[in-house]
Amino acid sequence: MQLEFYKYQGAGNDFVMIDNRSGFFPKDNTQLVAHLCDRRFGIGGDGLILLENDSETDFKMVYYNSDGNQSSMCGNGGRCLVAFAKDLNMIENATTFIATDGLHHASFEDKLVSLQMIDVPSIDIKADYSFLNTGSPHHVQMVDDLEHYNVKDNGAAIRYGELYGTAGSNINFVKKIDDTTFRLRTYERGVEDETLACGTGATAVAIAMNATGQTEATSINVNVEGGKLVVSFDKNQDGFSNVFLKGPAEFVFKGTIAI
Numbered sequence: 001m002q003l004e005f006y007k008y009q010g011a012g013n014d015f016v017m018i019d020n021r022s023g024f025f026p027k028d029n030t031q032l033v034a035h036l037c038d039r040r041f042g043i044g045g046d047g048l049i050l051l052e053n054d055s056e057t058d059f060k061m062v063y064y065n066s067d068g069n070q071s072s073m074c075g076n077g078g079r080c081l082v083a084f085a086k087d088l089n090m091i092e093n094a095t096t097f098i099a100t101d102g103l104h105h106a107s108f109e110d111k112l113v114s115l116q117m118i119d120v121p122s123i124d125i126k127a128d129y130s131f132l133n134t135g136s137p138h139h140v141q142m143v144d145d146l147e148h149y150n151v152k153d154n155g156a157a158i159r160y161g162e163l164y165g166t167a168g169s170n171i172n173f174v175k176k177i178d179d180t181t182f183r184l185r186t187y188e189r190g191v192e193d194e195t196l197a198c199g200t201g202a203t204a205v206a207i208a209m210n211a212t213g214q215t216e217a218t219s220i221n222v223n224v225e226g227g228k229l230v231v232s233f234d235k236n237q238d239g240f241s242n243v244f245l246k247g248p249a250e251f252v253f254k255g256t257i258a259i
């Protein structure tokens with residue numbers, strides 16, 4: 001059987017995208033998803049995303065990490081899915097879709113996709129790190145020499161350490177550039193490596209930097225290895241709401257693969 005796929009990337013976080021509105025895709029085939037994400041034996045990607053029909057919204061998002069397992073929300077993947085839906089002429093310049101963490105509104109601003117993320121009612125602030133959930137779980141830790149930091153080894157040690165048990169967490173290492181700009185490198189759960197960008201991670205870092213007093217800004221630039229993301233939010237007594245993740249989401253190529 002020939003499977004048609006599309007490749008999109010958002011600030012270097014890349015995804016195999018499949019139009020599964022017909023429901024043909026074998027959603028429980030973990031081995032197949034991992035194979036399609038394999039950068040040598042398959043197509044290659046940090047994750048795989050199914051676009052599916054939904055009775056209440058424009059479409060449904062089903063997200064898999066490259067290990068083949070379905071996972072929690074992917075911010076860059078959500079933005080890429082919005083671009084994919086537009087390229088399929090399913091939507092114009094704004095949309096509402098359903099994902100594992102609920103409803104998401106999104107719109108195009110110039111060539112960028114702005115995606116509303118879930119509200120963040122609380123953040124666990126410790127002496128040398130913070131933990132919060134922005135649709136996926138994120139550990140946020142400041143590092144001085146981020147450029148030379150061993151993200152993979154140090155990230156894996158925390159992700160598999162006693163802090164986060166069997167569920168684990170994504171691990172974000174961040175450095176302040178100025179009052180509205182931070183540099184971020186992320187070890188991603190389910191990819192089990194550093195990725196060039198992590199959307200829910202950038203969102204977590206922006207909120208954590210505000211919550212810990214590193215900045216008073218509520219619109220924050222997050223420089224990631226694969227480009228630039230902008231996170232904005234309202235801060236109130238109930239936590240953080242009107243949270244938006246904005247950045248590029250670009251078609252790379254389409255093709256077919258025998259499965």
Ligand SMILES: N[C@H](CCC[C@H](N)C(=O)O)C(=O)O
Nearest residue numbers: 071074075076136198199200
């Ligand atoms: N690896 C994450 C999901 C994808 C997050 C990332 N790709 C993003 O853009 O938010 C997890 O299992 O929690």
